[in-house]
Amino acid sequence: MNSPQQLAEVLTSLRIGNQSYLLSFYEQNRDLFARWARRQHQLTPVAAHELLRTVLVKFYDQVADGRLTKLPPDVRAYVYGLADEQIRSAHTTEILPKDEAGRRQRLLRLFRQLGLDCQKMLMYFYFRGYNFEKVAGKMGFANANVARLQKAACLRKLYELRMRTEDAGR
Amino acid sequence: MTPPSFDLRPYLEELERFADGQMTPAEQAAFETRLEQDATLYQAYQAYEQLTADLRWVAGHETLHQRLVSLDRRLDQRQEALTRIRRRQRKTQQQWGAVVVVGVLALLAIWMVLRPAMPTPEATWARYYVPEAGLSDTVVNESRRPLLAEAMRQYRDGHYAPALHTLRRVPASNLGQDTLLYYSGILLLSQEEPEQFRAAQPFLRRVAMQSTSPLAGRARYHLGMAYWRNQQITAARNTLRAVANDARNPYQDAARQLLRSEALPQE
Numbered sequence: 001m002n003s004p005q006q007l008a009e010v011l012t013s014l015r016i017g018n019q020s021y022l023l024s025f026y027e028q029n030r031d032l033f034a035r036w037a038r039r040q041h042q043l044t045p046v047a048a049h050e051l052l053r054t055v056l057v058k059f060y061d062q063v064a065d066g067r068l069t070k071l072p073p074d075v076r077a078y079v080y081g082l083a084d085e086q087i088r089s090a091h092t093t094e095i096l097p098k099d100e101a102g103r104r105q106r107l108l109r110l111f112r113q114l115g116l117d118c119q120k121m122l123m124y125f126y127f128r129g130y131n132f133e134k135v136a137g138k139m140g141f142a143n144a145n146v147a148r149l150q151k152a153a154c155l156r157k158l159y160e161l162r163m164r165t166e167d168a169g170r
Numbered sequence: 171m172t173p174p175s176f177d178l179r180p181y182l183e184e185l186e187r188f189a190d191g192q193m194t195p196a197e198q199a200a201f202e203t204r205l206e207q208d209a210t211l212y213q214a215y216q217a218y219e220q221l222t223a224d225l226r227w228v229a230g231h232e233t234l235h236q237r238l239v240s241l242d243r244r245l246d247q248r249q250e251a252l253t254r255i256r257r258r259q260r261k262t263q264q265q266w267g268a269v270v271v272v273g274v275l276a277l278l279a280i281w282m283v284l285r286p287a288m289p290t291p292e293a294t295w296a297r298y299y300v301p302e303a304g305l306s307d308t309v310v311n312e313s314r315r316p317l318l319a320e321a322m323r324q325y326r327d328g329h330y331a332p333a334l335h336t337l338r339r340v341p342a343s344n345l346g347q348d349t350l351l352y353y354s355g356i357l358l359l360s361q362e363e364p365e366q367f368r369a370a371q372p373f374l375r376r377v378a379m380q381s382t383s384p385l386a387g388r389a390r391y392h393l394g395m396a397y398w399r400n401q402q403i404t405a406a407r408n409t410l411r412a413v414a415n416d417a418r419n420p421y422q423d424a425a426r427q428l429l430r431s432e433a434l435p436q437e
Binding site: 017019022023026027030049053056057060061064065103104107108111112119122123125126127128132148152155156158159160163 | 177178179182183186190192221222224225226227228229230231232233234235236237238239241242245
């Protein structure tokens with residue numbers, strides 16, 4: 001995946017939610033990255049793997065929300081650079097103040113408070129774009145209507161969590 | 171904290187049905203008309219759109235995060251399995267290595283126990299050397315040659331050095347020159363020291379070269395044996411071959427037997 005055309009295709013497929021490039025990148029580079037992180041930053045393999053996952057998600061976010069419009073010619077060097085940056089910021093700065101945290105990051109934190117079934121359901125519907133019938137099949141529900149009701153309940157739960165957090169913050 | 175957002179809860183169900191395409195055509199048309207006319211509903215619709223856009227971002231982020239975690243777990247399991255397999259292979263190799271080493275050691279021990287014992291030079295000598303019988307009492311005639319009789323007695327009893335000493339005291343007029351040389355050689359050859367074997371050779375050689383002497387053939391045999399005992403293999407083989415080819419030599423069979431054996435190495 002090195003020619004400019006292929007890199008452009010990667011970017012397009014990431015934008016439409018095809019994450020397989022990043023998954024295979026992780027699979028191929030995990031051990032190599034862990035060795036680099038041990039030499040450069042004295043990280044254990046487990047910590048290095050976690051760092052690489054974080055960095056890849058960050059990379060994906062940059063593509064998904066349009067901050068990255070051109071895939072760097074050397075993706076590996078770019079990812080290592082992001083990892084360096086991540087470690088430096090972890091070493092030198094405190095956690096960002098609440099006011100500065102983005103709306104999406106807050107929603108992400110609330111999303112993680114939902115039950116696993118709700119998370120899965122909302123990911124199927126809002127990210128993978130499955131219809132209610134397919135969601136019902138994946139989740140083991142009797143029919144599409146049950147899936148619709150469950151999705152509505154999960155969305156309401158998330159929204160109420162957000163309202164509660166905002167009320168508590170006021 | 172951010173300013174209070176619009177409370178969607180009263181509108182949520184209706185907005186969801188609209189956004190998810192669950193309304194009938196008539197319901198949808200009515201809803202679209204209300205959206206244009208009802209500013210609060212429109213505000214709720216905007217807030218709902220922002221919420222679902224944010225949720226799509228969150229869902230994508232979280233999907234990737236969870237897929238990476240799950241992939242990581244699978245890779246860990248695969249690595250553990252590979253390590254386990256490699257460890258098992260190493261263990262099997264070590265076990266086989268130990269079996270081979272033990273087997274080799276056992277074979278070595280069996281060979282050490284069962285290998286044929288190498289005959290000692292003394293044993294080989296005793297096997298192939300036919301000693302001189304010595305002069306008989308009749309020939310010696312003790313009353314006439316008491317010292318010769320004494321020397322022969324000491325020779326038969328295995329006292330070779332005293333026998334040689336006694337033999338040297340026998341007057342030359344009492345005994346033929348070839349006989350004296352021959353028995354001097356025999357008595358030296360019968361002793362244990364390498365110097366004595368070497369010293370025996372000139373005596374035996376002189377007799378062997380006297381073709382007229384009846385002791386010449388016998389002396390040749392003992393000379394050949396003296397060479398052999400002194401590790402002069404070529405000389406020993408040539409001399410003994412001459413004995414083996416001599417039909418009149420009393421040691422012909424003994425010489426042939428030694429030449430045929432492996433005790434006398436090939437040239």
